[in-house]
Amino acid sequence: MIKPAFRLTEHNAVAVTELCTRLDGLPLAIELAAAHIKLFSPKMLLEQLRGRDNGQPHQGKTSKGALTFLRQKTRDVPERQQTLRMTMDWSYQLLDHPAQQLLTHLGVFQGGWTVEAARDVSLGEPQLYEEMLDRLEALVNQSLIVHHSTSEHEGVQEQPGRFSMLELVRGYALARLSESGNMEHVQRRHAEYYLALVEGIEPDQYGGGRQRAAMRSLEREQDNIAAALAFAIEQGKAEIAQRFCCALFLFWGRRDQAEEGLNWLEATMSLGGEMSLPRRRKLVLAKGWLLMRQGAYGRARTLLEESFNLSQDGTDPPTKAFILRTIGESWYLQGEYAQAASSFEAYLDMYRTGEDQEQYAHVLTRLGVILQLQRDESRAESMLSESVTLMRAKGQRTKLFIALAELSNLEGSQGKLIQALEHMREALLIVQEIGYRPAIGPTIALALIECASYLGRLGAPERAAQIGGAAEALLERRDSVFPDIYYRRYKSRLEELKVQAGEAKWADWWVEGRALSQEQGIMLALQASQEMLSHQEISSQ
Structure with missing residues (x-):
């Protein structure tokens, strides 16, 4: 009050x-x-x-x-x-003139702003942080803007949090700003501020310990970033729009916004204008990366290879390594494992001593899967085990989940069902902790399928069918499919179990599993695996 x-x-x-x-x-x-x-x-x-x-x-x-x-x-x-x-x-x-001016300038923000953003975007005289904070608090006291404390934005290390305004107030502020004749000027400062922000954290998106923090920063500001990019395109500012796209394509792809990113790229490229060779290379890479995230592997690879060829002179090794890894990923997801292995091994040769051990470990996981398919199980186990060790050390829960799931699959194919079930249970506990993420949706379903196959082979066909049904329903709800490499693997295993259990019973159990949510399916898999492991431990005594 x-x-x-x-x-x-x-x-x-x-x-x-x-x-x-x-x-x-x-x-x-x-x-x-x-x-x-x-x-x-x-x-x-x-x-x-x-x-x-x-x-x-x-x-x-x-x-x-x-x-x-x-x-x-x-x-x-x-x-x-x-x-x-x-x-x-x-x-x-009732506001004094500086407060009136500040209120109108704040109308250009979408989704909120920080004190620093307000200070840099407002057209007034340069403000100290404390002075701008005082002015914002005055508007809060007038109920014209709203303050959100840091605790309301989980994981955000900001002081003193963020500010926002109701859309009715924002509409009024924009109308006043338009009447003042300063609309374009303030929008330009807004675009410049957010361009500096996204370019400042672009290197962190490629990997390393700051990657997740960079992604969270972009998530918080994506409404402002979209408004700034739209302004640049509407004003025909080709260079600014190009720089935005170069700095944002990884975020778009990793946050399941590939189609939106491609639309921004198309609008940007339609502006024409000259561009430097490094920027052309980055934009070609951006389009290739986003197409790969959409599953257009052939088209993506053509662009990725073009970008790599443009990178032979003057490109930093991390970017070249990223392109190689992405080319390998496109081959891998398309089921062309020899070509994938070639790209991945070139990546490891280039980046073995790099700082980004998380991506290095992820490539080890991919190569481990390929070596398993090529019947080189000894090297496959070595690479997958090294990947698990690196991921545990880095605390990278998402990629640790993937590495554990693949190591479990290898152990299952070797008949080491108890080891396989233990590792898959650990993987599913990670999913329970971190929740669903688009990038790992098919792998979550695969983990459930593999867990189901172990349980079925260990004598629990009912639980196997229920968990398999939950996995199938998860894929359908997420409008997703297994890549070829996974589909062939799980299909044959479940068909064997269905024949052993009897098709009628299996169908009933499968329907029961399809009615489960993702959380319920994972909970059932964890419960059933724990019961089986406990039973096996008692039996071995």
């Missing part, structure tokens, strides 16, 4: 009631009016809104004439909107 000591009494009840009536009971309008209760009594607030009968100015900065003018200007607007507009105008007029 702005005035904690305020109470509804017999002396102010009539004025408060009339205030609410005049504001049509609209919550936002009432809140804006109440923000001034520290300076005005309810009766004075009412007089400010309706104007004195003699038409003389009030003690504040509004008057009957001003309010009458506003009503005349908005006669063709619905009455409730007129009430809001009138209240907004009144609140705006």
Whole structure:
């Protein structure tokens, strides 16, 4: 509350009631009016809104004439909107000029802003951090903007958090900004600020310990980033739009926004304009990467190879290694394992001593799978075990899940069912911890299928069918499919179990499993695997 000591009494009840009536009971309008209760009594607030009968100015900065003018200007607007507009105008007029200017400039933000962003985007004189914070807090006290503490944004290390405004207030601020003639100028500063932000954290997106923090930063600001990129395209600023796309394509692909990213790229390239060789290489890489995330492996690989060929001179090794790894990934997911192995091994030769041990370990996982398919199980186990060790050391839960699932599969194919079940249980515990992520959706389903096959082979066909049904339903709900490499593997194993259990029973159990949510399917797999491991331990004693 702005005035904690305020109470509804017999002396102010009539004025408060009339205030609410005049504001049509609209919550936002009432809140804006109440923000001034520290300076005005309810009766004075009412007089400010309706104007004195003699038409003389009030003690504040509004008057009957001003309010009458506003009503005349908005006669063709619905009455409730007129009430809001009138209240907004009144609140705006009570601000000093710097606060009015700041409020209008804040209208360009979408999805909120930080103190630093407000300071850099506002057109006023250069502000110290503390000065801008004071001005923002003043607008919070007027109920024109909202403060969100750090605790409301999990994982965000910001002080003092973020600010935002209701869309009604934002629309008003933008209208005022447009009237001032400064709209384009402020939008340009907004675009420049977010371009600097995305370019500053672009290197962290390629991997390393700061990758997840970089992705979270982009997630928080993606509405502002989209607005800034749209402005650059609308204004024909080809270079700025190109730089945005170069810095954002990894984020788009990893956050299941490949189609949106390709649309931004197409709009950007339609602007024409000259570009440097490094930027052309990066944009070709961007399109290839996004196409690969959509499953267009052949088209993607053509572009990725073009980007790699453009990278022979003057390109940093991490980027070249990233391209090689992505080419290998495209071959791998298409089921062309010899070509995939060639690209992956070239990557390892180039990047064996690199800082990004997470990606290095992920390539070890991929090569381990390929070596298993090529019947080189000894080398496959060595690579998968090394990958698991590296992922555990780095604390990279997502890729550790994948490595454990693949190591488990190898052990299962070798008949080491207890080891396989132990590792798959560990993998599923990670999924239970981190939740669903688009990048690992098919692998979660594969993990459930593999767990089902182990349970079936160890004598629990009912649980096997139920967990298999849950995996199938998970894929359908996520509109996903297994890559070829996985489909062939799980299909044959489940067919064998179905024949052994009897098709009728298996079908009933399968339907029961399909009714389970992802969380319920994982819970069932964890419970069944624990029961089986405990039973096996007792039996071995």
